[in-house]
Amino acid sequence: MTKDTVRDKIVEAAKKRFSHFGYGKTTMAEIATDCGMSPGNLYRFFPGKLDIAEAIASEDYETHLAQARKIALAPGRSARERLRDLLFVELRRTYHKLEKDPRVLEMATQIGHERPQYVNWMLANERKILVELMEEAEKRGEMMPPGDKEEIAEMIQSATMKFRYPQLWSKLSLAKLERELDGVLNLMFQGLCPCSEAEREKERKAAHAAA
Amino acid sequence: MTKDTVRDKIVEAAKKRFSHFGYGKTTMAEIATDCGMSPGNLYRFFPGKLDIAEAIASEDYETHLAQARKIALAPGRSARERLRDLLFVELRRTYHKLEKDPRVLEMATQIGHERPQYVNWMLANERKILVELMEEAEKRGEMMPPGDKEEIAEMIQSATMKFRYPQLWSKLSLAKLERELDGVLNLMFQGLCPCSEAEREKERKAAHAAA
DNA sequence: AGACTGAATGCTTTGTTGATTATTTACAAA
DNA sequence: TTTGTAAATAATCAACAAAGCATTCAGTCT
Numbered sequence: 119m120t121k122d123t124v125r126d127k128i129v130e131a132a133k134k135r136f137s138h139f140g141y142g143k144t145t146m147a148e149i150a151t152d153c154g155m156s157p158g159n160l161y162r163f164f165p166g167k168l169d170i171a172e173a174i175a176s177e178d179y180e181t182h183l184a185q186a187r188k189i190a191l192a193p194g195r196s197a198r199e200r201l202r203d204l205l206f207v208e209l210r211r212t213y214h215k216l217e218k219d220p221r222v223l224e225m226a227t228q229i230g231h232e233r234p235q236y237v238n239w240m241l242a243n244e245r246k247i248l249v250e251l252m253e254e255a256e257k258r259g260e261m262m263p264p265g266d267k268e269e270i271a272e273m274i275q276s277a278t279m280k281f282r283y284p285q286l287w288s289k290l291s292l293a294k295l296e297r298e299l300d301g302v303l304n305l306m307f308q309g310l311c312p313c314s315e316a317e318r319e320k321e322r323k324a325a326h327a328a329a
Numbered sequence: 330m331t332k333d334t335v336r337d338k339i340v341e342a343a344k345k346r347f348s349h350f351g352y353g354k355t356t357m358a359e360i361a362t363d364c365g366m367s368p369g370n371l372y373r374f375f376p377g378k379l380d381i382a383e384a385i386a387s388e389d390y391e392t393h394l395a396q397a398r399k400i401a402l403a404p405g406r407s408a409r410e411r412l413r414d415l416l417f418v419e420l421r422r423t424y425h426k427l428e429k430d431p432r433v434l435e436m437a438t439q440i441g442h443e444r445p446q447y448v449n450w451m452l453a454n455e456r457k458i459l460v461e462l463m464e465e466a467e468k469r470g471e472m473m474p475p476g477d478k479e480e481i482a483e484m485i486q487s488a489t490m491k492f493r494y495p496q497l498w499s500k501l502s503l504a505k506l507e508r509e510l511d512g513v514l515n516l517m518f519q520g521l522c523p524c525s526e527a528e529r530e531k532e533r534k535a536a537h538a539a540a
Numbered sequence: 541a542g543a544c545t546g547a548a549t550g551c552t553t554t555g556t557t558g559a560t561t562a563t564t565t566a567c568a569a570a
Numbered sequence: 571t572t573t574g575t576a577a578a579t580a581a582t583c584a585a586c587a588a589a590g591c592a593t594t595c596a597g598t599c600t
Contacts, residue, residue, distance in 0.1 A: 146592060156545045158594075167592065263519060273512035277488040279498075287490075287498070289445075301484035308474060309520020357562060367575050369564080378562065 125163050127153050129177070132170045140221045141171060141228055168232060171225050182211070183243055190251040197255030197262075198307055201274075204251070209281045209299055213292050216285045223285060230286075245271040277302060336374050338364050340388070343381045351432045352382060352439055379443060382436050393422070394454055401462040408466030408473075409518055412485075415462070420492045420510055424503050427496045434496065441497070456482040488513060 131152035135144035146167055150157040164170050189204050216223045230237050248271035256262050263270060280287050281299045290298070342363035346355035357378055361368040375381050400415050427434045441448050459482035467473050474481060491498055492510045501509070 145590085157592080158546070159544055161593070162543080263516075265515075269512060270516070273509065273516045276491060276509045277513045277516060280487060280490055298484065298487045301480060302488045304476075305474075305481070305484045305488060305517050307520055309518055356560080358560095368562080369576070370574055372563065373573080 121163070124153075125173075128160060128163055129170065129173050133174050136171065136174065136225065137219070137221055141225050168229065171229060172233065172236060175225065175229060179240065183247070186244065186247050187250070190247045191254055197251060197258075197260045198303075200251055200255075201248075202303055204247070205278055205281060205299060205303065206296070209284065209295060210292070212282065213284050213295065216283070217292075226283065227286065230283075241275060245275060248274060274306070277306065332374070335364075336384075339371060339374055339381065340384050344385050347382065347385065347436065348430075348432055352436050379439065382440060383444065383447060386436065386440060390451065394458070397455065397458050398461070401458045402465055408462060408469075408471045409514075411462055411466075412459075413514055415458075416489055416492060416510060416514065417507070420495065420506060421503070423493065424495050424506065427494070428503075437494065438497065441494075452486060456486060459485060485517070488517065 128149065132144070132149050135148060135152065146160055147157045149170070150160055153160075160170075164173070186204060186208070189207060190200055192200055192203070195203065216226065245268065249267045252262060252267045252270065275282075278299065281295060281302075284290065284292075284295050339360065343355070343360050346359060346363065357371055358368045360381070361371055364371075371381075375384070397415060397419070400418060401411055403411055403414070406414065427437065456479065460478045463473060463478045463481065486493075489510065492506060492513075495501065495503075495506050499506075
């Protein structure tokens with residue numbers, strides 16, 4: 119039996135236990151027994167319990183990323199339509215996932231708390247997709263904002279972070295969240311008080327001086 | 330001795346204790362003794378301990394609101410400059426306040442956790458100021474985005490919530506936070522991919538259909 | 541050697557007890 | 571009636587013991 123097969127077996131067993139009893143309530147000993155091995159042996163395949171959870175999360179995340187990339191590059195939709203689609207799909211997906219079962223939320227908070235680096239890695243991946251979206255738009259000759267695309271992606275994430283893991287930040291209903299996301303997108307798309315670039319530049323200087 | 334005088338005395342005593350020992354570590358009995366009365370009597374002036382904290386917070390908040398309103402209506406600055414000033418001042422103010430002393434943070438989290446209504450009330454107040462800012466801009470003939478001002482204010486808050494109580498949501502440094510706020514504001518001001526209103530309308534219909 | 545075990549370790553969680561403390565209430569003074 | 575007290579209650583907290591568990595490792599088997 120190859121090493122990867124065993125790894126998969128462990129992940130499968132853990133997935134069953136975690137989704138049934140929750141992360142906190144399943145022990146390494148139980149996972150080991152389910153795989154017909156001793157607890158100690160698990161550590162030859164994973165550094166620790168949380169890493170098994172990460173492996174499970176990553177599986178899910180891979181398919182999510184693929185889906186997101188497809189939306190970001192969907193033909194026949196404008197850049198802004200694609201961005202809107204992307205954020206709405208993410209909002210609904212995570213909302214429902216966290217809503218339907220508290221076990222997932224438990225694992226999410228656990229990982230988010232003890233592995234901030236992992237969260238950063240996810241954000242970076244999604245930023246890469248946003249950049250691809252913008253590059254694609256530029257290639258198609260759509261109007262694009264000036265400036266570094268990676269930075270713009272960061273700001274989009276910053277302005278929409280509330281909608282990324284909705285249940286962690288607020289207790290708003292999905293309907294309310296969707297309305298707010300729509301509003302924030304409109305704000306970003308149309309811009310407050312649209313006017314000339316020159317005027318904007320002057321303004322930023324004034325802001326800098328005041329600070 | 331009038332009722333309000335006693336109330337003030339209680340608030341003063343509590344303020345001293347809270348800022349010195351923290352909310353959790355001061356007892357109602359101590360506050361009462363400081364005021365030369367029995368613990369039970371405090372309840373003739375406040376429904377509970379947390380309400381005393383609220384009273385203290387509100388005192389501070391009033392001066393904050395006044396300052397914010399002044400910034401929002403400052404002469405000689407454009408609407409966007411004023412909005413930028415407002416958000417930056419708020420960011421720095423709360424960041425430093427929470428940074429400098431954990432006692433304030435303790436009270437803030439306590440109130441935020443057990444009195445979500447109070448937080449809503451604060452947000453509503455600040456929204457009112459944003460609306461005033463926009464109305465003032467309109468009066469001065471500055472270019473304004475179309476739509477309900479109250480709603481726009483809500484969306485601005487939504488997009489900038491990360492900067493309102495920075496320490497509660499992330500562990501970013503003030504410098505990083507300022508850069509992000511700057512970026513988000515630019516995003517809102519210039520708008521992603523500026524283009525015609527008609528095109529935007531078409532887009533929203535498409536988004537609706539897709540949902 | 542390489543794969544694996546299961547007992548040992550030390551950390552975290554849980555349960556329990558006793559004290560503190562917010563809040564209520566029955567009563568007293570003015 | 572208003573203003574207050576202080577004892578009673580009930581909820582929470584702190585301290586500490588007991589379990590339980592993730593993780594490690596000395597050692598077995600192949």
